[in-house]
Amino acid sequence: MNNKIYMDNAGTSPMAPEVIKTMTDAMTNVFGNASATNYYGREAKRVLENSRHVIAQSINADDKEIIFTSGGTESDNTAIIQTALARQNEGKHIISTKFEHEAVLRPLARLEKMGFEVTYLDIDENGQINLDDLRNAIRPDTILVTIMIVNNEVGSLAPIKEIGEIVAPTNAWFHTDAVQAYGEVPIDVKDMKIDLLSTSAHKLNGPKLIGFLYERDGIDFPPFMLGGDQELKRRPGTENVPAIAGFAKAVEIHSNKAILANEERYFNFKHTLVDGLKKNGIDIEVNGNIEDQMAPQVISIWFKGIRNDVLLTNLDLAGVVGAAGSACTAGSLDPSHVLIAMYGKDSPRVWESLRFSFSIENTIEEVRSVVDTLTKIIKRLNK
Template identity: 55%
Template sequence: MEAVYLDNAATTPMDPQVISVMQKQMTQTFGNASTPNYYGHAARAVLDQARQTIAQSIHAQTGEIVFTSGGSEGDNTAIISTALYYQKNGRHIITSQIEHEAVLKSLHYLEGLGFEVTYLPVDDQGRITVSQVQRALRPDTILVTIMFVNNEVGVINPIAGIGNLLQDHQAIFHTDAVQAYGTQIIDVQALKVDLLTTSAHKLYGPKMLGFIYERQEIQVPPLIHGGDQENKRRAGTENVPAIAGFAQAVKINQALLDQQGAAQLTAKKELLLQELRQNQVEFQVNGPQPQLASPNIINLWFPHQATDILQIKLDLAGFVVSGGSACTAGSLEPSHVLIAMYGADSPRVRESIRVSFNKFNTAAQIKAFAQSIAQITLA
């Protein structure tokens, strides 16, 4: 029996069209994009076209896109390099308690160097407000880093509002958009963000690849030093076949967004909730209501069902879900996101699972999943 994959916030399966493009490029465009010869020029042309496609997807200029190895490198670069460069203007940073570990651990590193970080609390929906950021702002604040979409409960933060707030302040504004890029329409001009990070494998592209949007007025020294690739902003020979695949994934995804692809994912989430209710399963949604959250993520509390045991039983039944962020899946510690929302003593932090959908999931799969949940929890 083939397992039903419902852990797409961790990673998505690669789109067959993406695989096809990458295979073609690996065969035909194997040159180094930095070399001045026939094969290098061919690779450079593919790289330039991909950069243009990706820049257009977020209404950026091509020179503002820097390819990286993914979200973790992007967050580390955006936070650590920016803070070290702008520390002459202050050493205060603002973030939220529910950020991804790539953000939180970068900030912990900076705290060890003497920077001061304000961690904004969230309500029981996982939300922060523009007014919270405003109250935390100080004359010496140099960086605000707030994730666009939370990877565990799907809450969408008020990025545009924060961007507007910071227009008259010196602070650089970074958003981790790893979970947003692919499910949300993103316009960096309207959002007024200075730095934005993504990862290709969250929208049916290859792993170990992403990009940073760096507003052209912002100075972000490279975190990785070496050659002059990426206009001297990120050393290392570009993975042209993977970047071409990323661009193809973006093209497909933009077309889906234009055709209400997000609504299709939300419908799958609503179907799951409907089926759980019809099967008389006891549960509650962690975080915002489905229509107010990212369309592909829902976090569910099943009272008296330990997260790890429920995952194992579902896995044996042929359904793949997670207990939280994939980056901390090997830890026995409960989700820091759910703790921030409900407190460490809440049973939700040890009795919840994350379900996340992709465009390939069918209604039949979702109904079968709900029935399996019912069989396990009502036994």
């Protein structure tokens, strides 16, 4: 990466060398159509189903509950819109939060225009909902609750098991956007009582344009798109077998054992970053907090008095890559809706915060270098 220090892994992560090798081998040797009955088709089908098994096991799901998609956006849209359309005769009420990803918020906005009612739960300054608010919001006509596991901008970690236990006895299905969580925190869909779950491979050192939707056995709605009978008639289109094989390899790299090891490393990265900046006299605060109810790989920091666009530009020129918020809205001049939900639209944090996010490629030496670079830039800007 041209000797730059890359810490925008929540936006996308570099593909692991093992993933690249797996995909290259598949593109060379497994070029058949997995729906074909000839030799090459059977080989493609074998790789497809082996990959599906690896991925299903990673969240304690059954193989038939995994539907391969083009990524988190398609998975979110499918789960939310198709649930609403399939269950509208049972009710038109949906519950979510104010700081979901746009791949959740925009489908919900479309459904509102179609006559559905959405309750958006408030978020506190640690990026958490009040579970009593959720309990009180659920009604007999509530058909879906959609709440993300890990927020992509600040890294807050939702109490997903508790949420699942609240939703399970009701008429609603429970969907969670796990794009930022999958491969970084342990997920057990049965223990957490999750009905629908969305992921994307490129957040965990896998390829882009591949993800999956977990659809609990017993959940039934029509496919989001129309076409062939791939993915057990649930998602048409010829499967991208090399990308799926690469996804499975990335999942193997991010095993539960690796998740625990990375958690310790990443929290150390956070403390080194924050403690180093404070020691150097930089006036900062963490948005949310460092560890309590937070995912290990994401941290959002308020750099008091310095606009995030100015700081980002100077960092980029110095060879450090961070982010001001979600990569999906990074071209926008609007403030972060996540920080507005947490602190209010008048808080300076919404214009003065940066996100740093780590992957298996990062080192403690890089973190220390970022501390030094930030210190020099901020002291120069403050003159």
